[in-house]
Amino acid sequence: MNSFSAEERLALRESVHRLLSKGSDERAVRATMDTPGGYDSKLWQELAGMGVVGLIVDEAHGGAGVGPMELELVMEEVGAALLCSPFLASSVLAAALLYGLADEELNDRLLPGIAEGSCIATAAVTGRNGCWTPDGVTVSGQEVDGEWRLDGCASFVVHGQSADVLLVLANTSQGFKCFVVESGAAGVGMTALPTFDHTLRLTEITFEGVKAEHVAAQIPAWDAVARAMDLTLVALAGEQAGAAQRCLSSTVEYAKTRIQFGRAIGSFQAVKHMAADLLLETESSISAARNAAASLAEDADGAAEAVSLAAFACADAFVATAATSIQMHGGIAFTWEHPAHLYLRRARADAQLFGSSSFHRERFIQALGA
Amino acid sequence: MSSENPVSDDVLREEVRGWLADNWIPEQAAAVGGTERIWGASDELKAWLGKVVEARWAVPSWPVEWFGRGLSASQAKIIIREFASVRAPGAGQDRSSMWANTLLARGTEPLKAKLLGPILKSEVDMCLLYSEPGAGSDLAGIRTRADLQGDHFVVNGQKVWTSGAAIADYGMLIARTDWDVPKHAGISFFFCPMKQPGIEVRPLRQITDESHFNEVFITDAIVPADNLLGGVNTGWKVLQTALAYERSILGDFARGARSGAKESRKEEVLIALAREAGVLEDPALRQEIAQAIAYKKLNSLNNARVKADLEQGTTSPAMSLGKLAMSRILHEEARVRTAILGAQSLFEGSDYPRAEDANFLTLNAYFTSIGGGTDQIQRNIIGERVLGLPKEPEVDTSIPFRDVRTS
Structure with missing residues (x-):
């Protein structure tokens, strides 16, 4: 893994910031969220060109080979810009799952495409109850005459409809196993789910006797999923923290310029105190996300605690900031044209995508020994 | 040398x-x-x-x-x-040493010669005579007066929330020396001798039934002119110097919190209490316990990030958030302790140590959310100094102090 200096991290962040401030401004986000695919392939190629799509893919497979700390920083920019892309699904969740499974032949085949953005991969883990726990898995695999076949349903698959390759977790008589399925394979049924966050794409995928390639995993498949989830949660925490911070700063700017009763509304303590409370939330979310990234990077003992803390602290901070931001703006933010609701929609989606805040609080207290 | x-x-x-x-x-x-x-x-x-x-x-x-x-x-x-x-x-x-630094920066030569050594050697004890019953959050609204008579000032008024007043040799005192100018412009800063007949110290009984602070009644107390710091009517500036030293000390404590977060591998106290009370499996309580612990951990992480930023030569807005964060932590911990105890929290006395703790902490949390600037003042400071939001219009800063409305 490549380790960046503090300066290199800032430079990486700055270059992502520059690209997204043009390529993913509000107009671009609104245009992209109305497309069926939900991402801008030209911007995706630009992100691939600067090494962001292959950020965590190692250099041998054409990526930048950086770790959780760099990923988290990039995600702060991704969240701030409300980027519409399969980055979290393909570049983070799927790539991390492949690393966890450690099937070298498979990685040689899939990772280069993932890194250059030409192959979009995603992971199909949970069923219709949306629980990221072993009992949430509702796809089963059977080995018949040396061939694996999958049946069942996976849901909440992020960017499933854009995916070329699916990494599917299935229950088998030998426990959980991971399988590779081409998205166009016979017996695969894809249904795009209508999402409250229009910048998100979720898919329900049905499997009817689908021929699947068994991954020769080096560790138990659920362990690989759990590891990939940890990295994905850190990335998501970064997105939430960055988005919350952007939300607050644009709201504070508005409160300085919006005049009522002859003075800026930000001079009223009723408004000012909301902003001060949100600053505590957003700064704490930045601290939590970066700490979780650092813990994962060190593979520290406290990683489970740090990741679950970041998961609910950042989720709650983003929801609170986006929600309060609408209240602080007043009527203007109740209009479709104002971007505040886009942040609230993303916040509410992010807060459920890989487990709710109460789910992660429970994980946190368990990590503390209770 | x-x-x-x-x-x-x-x-x-x-x-x-x-x-x-x-x-x-x-x-x-x-x-x-x-x-x-x-x-x-x-x-x-x-x-x-x-x-x-x-x-x-x-x-x-x-x-x-x-x-x-x-x-x-x-x-x-x-x-x-x-x-x-x-x-x-x-x-x-x-x-x-807030005392020594303030004296060095603003004191007269005779006063420095007299007190710097003894302060550094802890031969004299000090206290703070800032707050008054009518000037808490609005500290510049003080009404204790100091009138120059020959080579000394005569001081009259009442101070409150003074710790160590009973043993102190000197108090850092702010008093009004001009009533015909706006409130910040008529204040002077003194080292007031405490061991004199004009100073009466009475312990203040707190809601916790403890007495850590005093009221100080000042009646014709004498303060030598040499004990004036920074000149007449510039006391507000001197006070800012003293407060800056006070804050930098508090900052040292805040930064110390980091190691505290790391060292402890012991079980979190709320978890231990819930286990002891047999309610650790209550899913609703588990959520509340987790959240209360999270507030504490997040504050430690903020402090660690502030420290790392300072070492890199940058500053972070998180720097100003510690006090507000701490007051939420203390109130929430006390609330969750009470929830863990349930009806047991009705009791008082040494036979009920868990109830004593929860009830004490519930009351003592206000020490942090009111003392040293209420949470509300703290939110103003964060809003104005960190986020750059405009101040509320002030009705009392440009008129003579004697015309300012009081309660």
Whole structure:
């Protein structure tokens, strides 16, 4: 893994910031969220060109080979810009799952495409109850005459409809196993789910006797999923923290310029105190996300605690900031044209995508020994 | 021994090590009371501090004429570290002593000559005479008056929330010296002698039934003109100097919190209490416990990030959030403790230690959410100084103080 200096991290962040401030401004986000695919392939190629799509893919497979700390920083920019892309699904969740499974032949085949953005991969883990726990898995695999076949349903698959390759977790008589399925394979049924966050794409995928390639995993498949989830949660925490911070700063700017009763509304303590409370939330979310990234990077003992803390602290901070931001703006933010609701929609989606805040609080207290 | 002839770090380190080896007996630590500055220093501590001051280790970044060595801040830190490594108190007072620093910065020459040494040696005790019953959050609204009569001021009024007033030799006092100018412009700052007939100290009974603070009634108390700091009517500025030193000390404590977060591998107290009460499996309580612990951990993480930023030479907005965060932590911990106990929290007395704790902490949390600036004032400060939001219009800052409305 490549380790960046503090300066290199800032430079990486700055270059992502520059690209997204043009390529993913509000107009671009609104245009992209109305497309069926939900991402801008030209911007995706630009992100691939600067090494962001292959950020965590190692250099041998054409990526930048950086770790959780760099990923988290990039995600702060991704969240701030409300980027519409399969980055979290393909570049983070799927790539991390492949690393966890450690099937070298498979990685040689899939990772280069993932890194250059030409192959979009995603992971199909949970069923219709949306629980990221072993009992949430509702796809089963059977080995018949040396061939694996999958049946069942996976849901909440992020960017499933854009995916070329699916990494599917299935229950088998030998426990959980991971399988590779081409998205166009016979017996695969894809249904795009209508999402409250229009910048998100979720898919329900049905499997009817689908021929699947068994991954020769080096560790138990659920362990690989759990590891990939940890990295994905850190990335998501970064997105939430960055988005919350952007939300607050644009709201504070508005409160300085919006005049009522002859003075800026930000001079009223009723408004000012909301902003001060949100600053505590957003700064704490930045601290939590970066700490979780650092813990994962060190593979520290406290990683489970740090990741679950970041998961609910950042989720709650983003929801609170986006929600309060609408209240602080007043009527203007109740209009479709104002971007505040886009942040609230993303916040509410992010807060459920890989487990709710109460789910992660429970994980946190368990990590503390209770 | 002057800034024109700087010593190298290594030479300095050797000198302080050698001096400590010759003078400090580690077994002394218990007798002198450790590295904490405490009210009413023991004779052993005073004797030790005397040595430290005479050897110029107490305030090494100060000028040579005032017990210092004219060293840079980074060299002064070398001395602090060497003292800390053998747990010897008394070094680094150029960072930690609000009293001495304020006096050095703003005091008259006679007052510095009289008190700087004794303060550094803890031979005199100090207290703060700032807040009044009618001037809490609005500190510039003080009504204690100081009137010049010949070579001294005569002071009348009432101060409150003074800790250590009963044993203090001097109080840092703000009093009004001009009633015909706006409120900030008519205040002066004094070292007020406490051991005189015009000063009456009464303990204040708190909602916790403890008495950590006093009310101070001031009736025709005498303050020599030499004890005025910074000149007549510039007291608000001097106060800002003193508050800045106070904050920098509090900041040192806040930064210390990081190691506290790391060292403890013990079970979180809320988890232990819930286990003991047999309610650890209650899913609703588990959520509340997790959230209360999270507030604490997040504050430690903020402090660690502030510290790392400072070391990189940058600052973070999180710096100003510690006090507000701490007040939420304390109120929430107390609330969750109470929820864990349920009806047991109805009781009082030594037969009910868990209830005593929860009930005490519930009340004492206000010490942090009101003391040293209420949460509401803190939110104003964060909104205005950190986020750059405009101030509320002020109705009392440009009129003569005597025309300002009072309750």
